[in-house]
Amino acid sequence: MDITNFVVSARNQALLYGDYNTYHKQLAKKLHNCRKRLNIVTRNRGKFSKKEPISAEKLSENHEYLHLQLLTAERAWAHAMRFKAVHSADTKGITGRTRSHIISRLDKGARAAETLVNVLSDASTSGASDTDILEARAYASMLRGATQFEKQSWEPCLRSYATARIIYTALSTSMRGDIFKDLLSETIDPSIRYAAYQSKVPRTLAIPTIARKAFPSSDSALVEQINKLAPDLLKKSDSDAQKGQVGAPNAPQTITWRSREVKIEDAAIALALASTDTATALLEEKLASSDVTLPREMAAAYDEVLIASQDAADATKHAIDELKEEGVSQNDPRIQSLQITRTAVNYQMISWRIGRNRVLSGEHDGALLDSAPTTTRKSKKDATSRKPKIEPTGRKISRLKDKVVLYDSTLQSIDSIKELPGVAADEGLLEQLEATAKYFRALKSLSIARSHSLTDQSPNAYVLTKHAFDECQQSAALFSKHGASSSDSSPRNIEIRQADIQFLHNLLKGELQRTRAIVQIDSQRQKAAETVPPHGGSPLVQRLFEYPEGGANLNHLVDFPPKMDVIPVKPLFFDVAWNYIDYPGKEPVAATTPEPEQKTKQQAQSQKKGWFGFGR
Template sequence: MDITEFVVSSRNAALLYGDYSTYHRQSTKKLANCRRKLGLATKNRGKFAKKGDVTADQISQDHAYLHLLLLTAERAWAHGMELKAIHSTDTKGLAGRTRSHIVSRIAKGAATAETAVELLSQKEASGASLNDLLEARAYASMIRGAAQFENHSWEPCVKSYSVAHIIYSALSSAQKTDTYKDLLSETIEPSIRYAAYQIKIPRTLTIPSIARKAFPSEPSLVEAVNQLGSNVLKQGSPDAQKEQGDAPNAPQTINWRGREVKIEDAAIGTALASTDAATSKLAEKLSSAEVALPKEMAAAYDDVLIASQDATDATKRAIEELKEEGVSQNDSRIQSLQITRTAVNYKMISWRIGRNRVLSGEHDGALLDSAPNTTRKAKKEAGTKKPKDEAPGRKIARLKEKVVLYDATLQSLDSIKELPGVAADEELLEQLDATYKYFHALK
């Protein structure tokens, strides 16, 4: 029945070039067309006659009846979000009646989505598969969580969004599609994190950990999730360890220029642990390789760079979340994260410079006359055979490649100076200036 794809594609098509008002109008139009095709619309100038409720048998015969429920829920949700967007610029915030109106609209959409879940639960009559039922339950939980979010009912909000998070995580691991991942990263996880902050859940707990703890202990729902072959509910599984990030090897502190800062965000600790693991693998690979070409050595840096980038992204997200929550720049949490940001960015840029140095060749590419060995065979025979003279064109091309690498290194050094706190560190600035002059001289 492709419930999630139907909803997400409808939202993306409208919100890509419009806003919630556009989506509200489109949902209203699609709903009218759907009712007309099913013969449920009142004829022009005809007397209104209330139609019966949708049944599981009707959904089995024609999936358009399910789309009718989904469009009704989406229209109500879009109306609520439209009202929220209209009043988002109010200086005094959302008034009581306005908030109540928004909540009532979204709650109506949640009630309609929950009706769809009840109908699909009658598997024999509706013909729904396990995936269809789980997608409908996750969608209904997501809409209900949105209503509770707007109503500032934080604990129920976490529980509702946790159901959606666990189900979409299980579906994502089973089907390997980006649709579920986008919903998780863009909608569900930020909402869980904000609601968890409101009820004083520590940031050291990752979002998957929070979702597992808040997931309801309904035997039928737990069994349905486990039937997907996913390990998202198992605390000791490899997937859980990877997502949870609270493994014993995750660092608790980070040091930067003599200052030790506690890592309070679990996502940052997870990324730093991945960086340490990738660094160890890189060292083993470089030391165990019998014959390593520059490009092969540079490729070995990729995992470290990816993990380092994840650490910088996690730090940036943590700072942005605190700012959105209204935390002052002078707050100790922001200050600690700024130091962490400088430390992780410095490490990432250092690895990037190291990769450039490997690609430059021996002595950072200072030996202009040494031709690189592009194959393993050529490198092994380099000590026994006299090297051939290289064509001038090829030599000039190699020099141009080195200049590009030097330029990238110089830009990286400049970017370090822009990191928070570096401008006030005279000793570090002297080291950076000396390194800058070194690579500028090589260029």
Template sequence: MDITKTIVSLREAALLYGDYSTYRSQLAKKLHNSRKKLGIATKKRQQFHAKAPVTPQQIAENHEYAHLQLLTAERAFAHAMAMKASHAADTNGIKGSTRSHIVSRLEKGAKAAERLAAALSESEGASKVDVLEARAYVTLLKGAEHFEKQSWAECVRNYAITRIIYSALSTPAKADIFKDLLSETIDPSIRYAAYQLKIPRTQPIQTIVLRAFDHSDTDLVDRIKAVSPSVFESGSAEVKPGLAGPVDVPSSITWRRREVKIEDADIAVAWGSVAAAKSALAEKLSSSDSLLPRDMAAAYDGVLGAAQDAVDATQHAINELKGEGVQQSDPRMQSLQITRTAVNYELISWRIGRNRVLMGERDGISTDSALLSKRQLKKTQQHTENQKEEAPGRRIARLKEKVVLYDGTLQSLESIKELPGVAADEELAAQIEATCRYFDSLKALAIARSYSIAGNDTNALALIKYAHDKTQESGPVLRGQTSPESAPRNIVVSNEDVSKLDNLLSGELLRFQALVEIAKLRAKGTGAKVAPIPLVERLSEYPSDGVDLENIVAYPPRLDAIPVKPLYLDVAFNHVDYPAKHGQPASAPKAAPAQAAVSQEEAKPQKRGWFGFGR
């Protein structure tokens, strides 16, 4: 059974809409239902009798017995936390009687957890992970108990066992489960108890934990080493949840050729985690060339989370020094301000790199489908294979998404300018300003393409000219920067990126100038009211105003009607009466036979109509 996962899920579900009192009442109902399932619930109007302790055989037969012990321990913990929360607002603090009651509840919960851990260690069906999680839960409750007792040495010793077990069990799949317990409960308690024990703040928590851990318990040590042998490695190694293996803890941080010593252990551990996450990111991106942009962007989550932890740790250290009344001129405060600038710059740099991956190849200068999902990408490829053009609305929608990424990148660059010491660094300020111009030109290019799709080439030309000018301004500064092709994308804009964009904008500028000029000529040609007749069709007329050499023939040629003799003229010829068909003059000697023939023909009935049909 997943003990830690069960505890975390129960607490999250209850505390999401309530407090520890609500959590306690929910656990009471769950306990009653669990006893009902096992048939050991006390019936109404019957006296309660203490039940026998749970045996390993019972747990092996039915896991509900283990669940019963876990709910019992957790209810006692919820009762203690509810009392502590109710007296948190007291001006005089928690009094002795209330504190004793809280300690007794935590002690009761720890005893129930101990019975569960002992039964699981003797049970044959329990795995190594179950036994270690049960032991970690026992020391977690005991650490809270000694924290309330203000027994700081015992508190650190118990929490050290819990932290080492959770660090050994931490895997990428279970990182989120242990992260909240480590960051919100265990590490702050260890740090506060170490402060009470006069342990220097510069010591990392891992060093404190290894020194406080009881290595005489050989059985526990062997169980932990069987799961993770590297968890007991001493030195400058820190085990972080979600990262494979130990993390090197640096002692200093370098920012713009200035090296400062890291005096806070939490900052050192977080900065070491950033370096490990960067290596993991580079390895993941280089191992697979078939990742979609969205999958590549998801790989940045690890380094962004580690960088955010470093930022939070630095800000926490600065707030602590301010609370102690340390002035800004103090060397410790000056070192923390430099560290703050370095870690914030690193966070923003990787945030910009994630946006650049989402933009597509070469920061989105090509009209690719970088922002599409797998299903949409397959659909677009099918459209391309079938030679069907994609709908303009979809193309404009993708360009809008790119513009949003460019805006986010520009906002991140503006936030860098507000970091301490950036404005005084002329070289860095010039690089940031040139990078802003670079992404501003990319944004103008995307908007110009949307205007071109909508059919407004004039606005597209103006934006292309604006983008070209911005690129020309940023080129001399950015051309000195180099970045390996295999390295993950970050804030660094390489010389090749600037050259590609400059060449593209130069070509696009010429193309749109030609398109706008063609549109002007067309508008001028269509502005005439009546198109004049070409000269070839007016050869019978004398051109008194001169010959228009641009209108000699009709171009482009069009289909016109040609005048021809109709068929009806041949048919009508048979029905036309000519003078020669009637009588001849009387003096003609040979006219009599002809007249006789004509009179005979007139006596016959004549056919009327074109084809002999009478009317």
């Protein structure tokens, strides 16, 4: 019969482009068409007559009676949600007749759904399966829970939503669970959490544990149906329930931040922290294995830790927002504890983010100008047979630009830590963050200096290297004051190791001497080029019109041995020579003097040649 899919798909389709008013109008139209198909619609201007209740026999003959009950319940629910959405912006809240009307509509929908459950329970007559009965029971419990939520009857509300959650969780084990997951995350779980808070249930309990404790175990028939689908669902312990969600059997109860230990009172935060611890252990195993060697592979191993840390930060923020919405002041101990927890989990998340950037930078945080890391593995045969190729300058500069981008991202992350609650008042932490920032600024200046060296801009490279050396010295002084706490075996994070600082200091010391020497050599070459002309230039005999300020080059007076050069020649006698050159198609010049008549003809012909009668 697919009851859950019928309801959820209708809601999603209507609410995707409309609101509850649109959904209510669509349901009224669908309900009218359904009654037409069943031939029970009231005629126009006809007298209203009370409809007979549906029976198991009618439902087994025609499933339209099932849709009739579902559409009736959904229309009542949409009507209530429409009124609730209209009055949600009221300053005094929903009170008086509006609240009573909303409750009456929800109660009507719950009664229609419960009637459907009673009809389907007669499985021998209605032909319903156990899954159909469970889906109808979960839908009715969800509507009944919404009614009790508006009545502020928190314990019955918690019981109803717990029933719906347990049933949908059991059904998800044997059916496609995407629809059930949406119902649980968007509707049922938030209602259970709020009802549990109003019922004074501790926040340390997870939602599956709360639902299992509030589930009506006295209903033996329902318990039996649940056990058929998921035998261990109602028997799970707290640790097993947590393990099913976060992959860790034990969630931490406290968190430590800067020598302050805070108790974790929210179950979602505890589970997220347990997931982070599990992901951290897996990260250490991956980095310790020999299969992960390339920087991109090592950076990909950080993804699970970053996701778990982000979940912990989101859970903490959500808990703080809930308390603020409830009107809890900032001075409340719960808010203070959550603020400390928020700073701790965000610092941890940013720390892993910086560690991922450090891994992507390469060995020693990218301090070495090594070759570009390959993205694919090569066999030993290929590695020995092929000769190493010299990397072009453009490729080197491109890699240096990528490193600078990573350093900028790291520096932005360090600045974001300073904005966390309580960090501005911690002088020791601020000094440590400043030392870390100077370390990465030194690496950034070193990369930019190398790019200038590759483009033959030695003065710029020397100045940037000197700046990087000064930053590294200041960073080393600050770290020697506070001490580096990170061990050599732990994964890379925001903590800088003493070996990394010492390596960078020694490297920059050598780079500073090298760039200084290059600048001195370039200056000497430039001075020599300005004073003494190059040996391959023009000889002194050709530059007598110039005054040599630095003295004449007596070693290059003339070119010897002499070279054959082209000299300019002015064509003075070309016109005269034209008359004595025999060209093809031209009559030869007569040796004897022409006769007067011939001479006259030749003159007449010569007058016709050329432009405007002029010619040779």
